[in-house]
Amino acid sequence: MKRVYLDHMATTPCDPKVVSAMLPFFTEHFGNALSSYDLGVKAREAVEEARVKVANLINAEEREIIFTSGGTEANNFALKGLAYAHQKKGKHIIVSLVEHHSITNPARMLEKEGFEVTFLPVDRYGVIDLNFLEKVLKDETILISVQLANPEVGTLQPLKEIVSLAEKVGAIVHTDAVAAIGQIEVDVQRLGVHALSISAHQFYGPKGVGALYLKKGTRIQPLIYGGIQEGGKRGGTENVPGIVGMGVSAELVKENLSKWKPRMQALRDKLIKGLLERISHIHLTGHPERRLPGHASFIVEFIEGEAMLLMLAMKGIYTSSGSTCTSKALKASPVLSSMGFPAHLIQGSIMFSLGKDTTEEDIDYVLTEMPPIIEKLRELSPFKEGWRDMEKWEESCPHQ
Amino acid sequence: MKFLDKPPKVDLSVDIVHLMCPVHLLELNEAIKQIELGQILELVTDYERALEDVPRWCEVFGQEFLGVIENGEILKFYIRRIK
Numbered sequence: 001m002k003r004v005y006l007d008h009m010a011t012t013p014c015d016p017k018v019v020s021a022m023l024p025f026f027t028e029h030f031g032n033a034l035s036s037y038d039l040g041v042k043a044r045e046a047v048e049e050a051r052v053k054v055a056n057l058i059n060a061e062e063r064e065i066i067f068t069s070g071g072t073e074a075n076n077f078a079l080k081g082l083a084y085a086h087q088k089k090g091k092h093i094i095v096s097l098v099e100h101h102s103i104t105n106p107a108r109m110l111e112k113e114g115f116e117v118t119f120l121p122v123d124r125y126g127v128i129d130l131n132f133l134e135k136v137l138k139d140e141t142i143l144i145s146v147q148l149a150n151p152e153v154g155t156l157q158p159l160k161e162i163v164s165l166a167e168k169v170g171a172i173v174h175t176d177a178v179a180a181i182g183q184i185e186v187d188v189q190r191l192g193v194h195a196l197s198i199s200a201h202q203f204y205g206p207k208g209v210g211a212l213y214l215k216k217g218t219r220i221q222p223l224i225y226g227g228i229q230e231g232g233k234r235g236g237t238e239n240v241p242g243i244v245g246m247g248v249s250a251e252l253v254k255e256n257l258s259k260w261k262p263r264m265q266a267l268r269d270k271l272i273k274g275l276l277e278r279i280s281h282i283h284l285t286g287h288p289e290r291r292l293p294g295h296a297s298f299i300v301e302f303i304e305g306e307a308m309l310l311m312l313a314m315k316g317i318y319t320s321s322g323s324t325c326t327s328k329a330l331k332a333s334p335v336l337s338s339m340g341f342p343a344h345l346i347q348g349s350i351m352f353s354l355g356k357d358t359t360e361e362d363i364d365y366v367l368t369e370m371p372p373i374i375e376k377l378r379e380l381s382p383f384k385e386g387w388r389d390m391e392k393w394e395e396s397c398p399h400q
Numbered sequence: 401m402k403f404l405d406k407p408p409k410v411d412l413s414v415d416i417v418h419l420m421c422p423v424h425l426l427e428l429n430e431a432i433k434q435i436e437l438g439q440i441l442e443l444v445t446d447y448e449r450a451l452e453d454v455p456r457w458c459e460v461f462g463q464e465f466l467g468v469i470e471n472g473e474i475l476k477f478y479i480r481r482i483k
Contacts, residue, residue: 085418221418232416232423 001316004362008202008294009151009179009353010320014245015204021248022206025241033238034227043240050247057250058177058196059187060213066230067243070210071178071199073223075102075145077212077234078174078195081220082143083110086172090140094171096120096128096157097338098150103176104334107145120146125287126155126339134165141171148186148196151179152322152335152351153286154295163192172218178202178210182253182356183292184261194218200242204356205249209242260356264294267354267363272296274367279374285336285349294354299341303348303377311373317366321349401451402467408478411439417446417474424450425457428479432463435481440466443477450475 005013025046031039033047048062055062068074083093095107097119104119111117118136120128128146144166149156159175166173174195177186182203188196195218199210214220214233226235275282281301300308305321312319322333336346352366414431416424424447431441443454451468454477458465466478 081418217415219415219417225420228423228426232419232426 002365003316003318004365005318006352006354006358006362006366007318007320008182008355009351011201011207012182012204012355013357014201014206015249015252017252018205018245018248022241022245025244029240031240033240034229043238046244046247047238047240050243050250053247053250053254054198054211057181057186057254058198058213059189061216063231064188064213064216066212066214066233067238067246068210068212068234069208069239071100071176071197071202072102072210074197074199074210074212075100075176075178076106077220077223078197079103079106079143079145080110081223082172082174082195082218083115084221085219086142087115089170090138090142091115092118092138092140092142094118094120094133094136094141094144096122096146098122098126098128098152098155098335099145099147100151100176100178103145103147116140122338124340125290126150126153126285126335127287127290128157128162130158130161130165133162137165137169137171139169141166141169143172143174145174145176147176147178148180148191149177149183149292149295150286150335151353152333152349153297153339154179154291154351154353155287156180156184156290156292159191159193179292182257183264183294185257188213188215195220200246200249203249203253206242206245209239209246211246256356261293264354264356264358267358267360268294268296268352270360271352271354271363271366274363275370278367278371282374285339285341285351292353294358295351296354297349297351299336299345300348300350300374301345302381303374304381305347305349307377308348308350308373311377312370315369315373317369319350319352322351401455402465404467404469404478407442407469407476408440408466410442410478411435413442413444415444417444419445420447421449421453425453428454428457429461432461432479432481437481437483439481441479441481443479445475445477446473448475450477454479 029042031043033043051062051065055065107117146157163173172194175193176197178199181198194215196213201207224235283299285297332343332346412435416427455465462483464480464482469476
């Protein structure tokens with residue numbers, strides 16, 4: 001059966017070059033990067049080489065890269081580590097309502113510990129409200145964390161404007177760039193942020209490895225105490241094969257993104273246009289222009305999302321209804337709720353995320369296979385009567 | 401312990417607040433190489449055991465320990481490179 005993978009926000013396939021670079025570090029070069037003999041030196045050199053590649057990808061210095069076990073750890077580290085390290089200045093933190101759980105949950109934890117947390121609202125496209133941010137900023141604000149791009153709706157956030165506002169009160173800005181890397185160019189100098197999280201498996205690297213960029217001179221309290229690895233900021237024997245793989249995938253993105261991006265964008269536009277033409281009562285979610293080049297997300301009215309995903313998967317089309325973790329917990333997406341969508345519409349959410357290897361044939365296949373599935377599901381739907389009564393439903397959709 | 405009332409003129413300051421043993425000594429070891437003979441290094445830390453370790457390190461490695469300034473939880477150590 002044909003397989004069309006359009007869920008690159010959940011994870012990406014490891015590039016064969018990444019895998020072949022990693023393999024010798026499981027067997028031949030298995031040394032601990034801290035050991036002083038040649039096996040250790042080889043591992044240490046490989047880690048440092050990968051650090052340079054990751055730094056180059058985001059235009060940072062290599063000493064500003066701290067390797068972690070992935071995006072979730074990098075986000076937890078940023079939130080807690082920066083909050084604890086700067087609490088003498090104040091205890092006010094700002095995060096947006098559409099952040100990943102690895103940001104909102106540590107923020108809620110910090111709130112229990114006595115920090116004051118403000119959750120930033122978003123508009124119907126998922127863009128944070130800059131006026132609201134300006135109003136809630138105060139001298140006690142120490143940290144603002146807003147993602148670079150939302151993985152569920154693909155919307156890009158105005159990071160530069162956030163950084164300018166933060167400067168007025170001397171707050172640190174962290175951004176979760178996990179969804180953005182591999183889709184758009186990310187330059188920490190241009191963004192002006194103090195900290196930025198990335199995860200290798202989102203850009204053709206292995207799972208279980210990520211990094212936190214931390215601008216030099218920014219204090220952080222370690223999340224994991226241990227040895228001297230990562231300059232004492234993150235203890236634990238380095239995941240050498242993973243880090244090597246992340247380095248290669250970073251290099252791959254740096255070299256090829258300018259070729260991948262226009263291709264993904266053209267295919268995304270074809271998919272959006274094609275689905276809007278072929279299916280009635282379908283709405284694009286997220287920002288129409290300021291969105292990731294490989295991201296198309298929709299709400300399909302009068303159907304149940306999980307059934308739609310399963311039927312697409314039976315045709316070999318792999319997509320998602322939103323954040324993978326939210327989908328597993330069968331919870332209404334907090335991202336779409338924050339954007340003002342009522343629960344009955346959220347259940348029909350679907351997102352396609354394209355990658356470097358997505359082809360025009362893949363998109364054509366989706367455009368052929370998806371409309372009959374929707375038609376069939378609507379026939380079976382308990383909303384069958386309702387969806388013919390358009391007036392009733394149109395009132396409830398903010399995207400009309 | 402030699403506590404200073406005011407800091408001397410510093411040539412390099414290294415901030416290792418929130419980092420613990422043995423990073424404080426590894427950073428000290430690296431930082432001292434970055435200044436010239438006669439110049440002064442400031443090591444900023446909140447690691448209390450540095451109060452014992454830094455003067456001892458100066459003794460072992462033959463550098464001049466000028467003293468420390470304590471400001472709440474923050475300790476600032478001053479070391480002159482003499483070799």
